[in-house]
Amino acid sequence: MVETDDMIGTSAAVRAYFGEHxxxxxxFHARLRDEGELRGLIGPREVDRLWERHILNSAAVVPFLAGATSVADIGSGAGLPGVVIAILRPDATVHLIEPMERRTTWLDEVVADLGLRNVEVKRGRAEEYDGALEVDAVTSRAVAALSKLARISLPLVRSGGELVVLKGRNVDREIEPARKVLRKLTVGEPEILEGGTVDGVESTTILRMRRR
Structure with missing residues (x-):
């Protein structure tokens, strides 16, 4: 029998993976399911695959942020991965940066509903916070090609901090076109990593770079 998304989300494996969280x-999943399409946060095809394609996909980045006490999620949108990170890392300050008002309204509502005291919702583009915000790690999901993403994200990363982003399977094709930008912004060699969550759910491709 093929598991439905709800079956995945209520499974013992997923419950154990998220534990107390x-x-x-x-x-958060329920709000996305009930309101996400109506509020223009997710497409209609995504409603029935939120756990596998979005919640668990976002959670896969969290182990790679273990050393970060401050995180900025660029283009946070529906809160993926930012809200998931904030839930799983209550010890870290998470900045959700999003330029669209209707999305920051949603993020404010979710943060209040879930009682997330470690979150700051910031309306604006990442480049607007250059010089005003510095964090241990910047993350994002499906925001831009690496050359542009590095240009807008890395100025927010402190020296020794990391850019840790969720990417598609062909992310290796984005590295060479971004070399000039990466050299200018003094980052080390990009690492392509595999982020797993629970058995039977596709792993997530993660790109990590450390700022010198």
């Missing part, structure tokens, strides 16, 4: 994650 499962209730908050489940509430």
């Amino acid at each position: 499962y209730e908050a994650i489940s509430r």
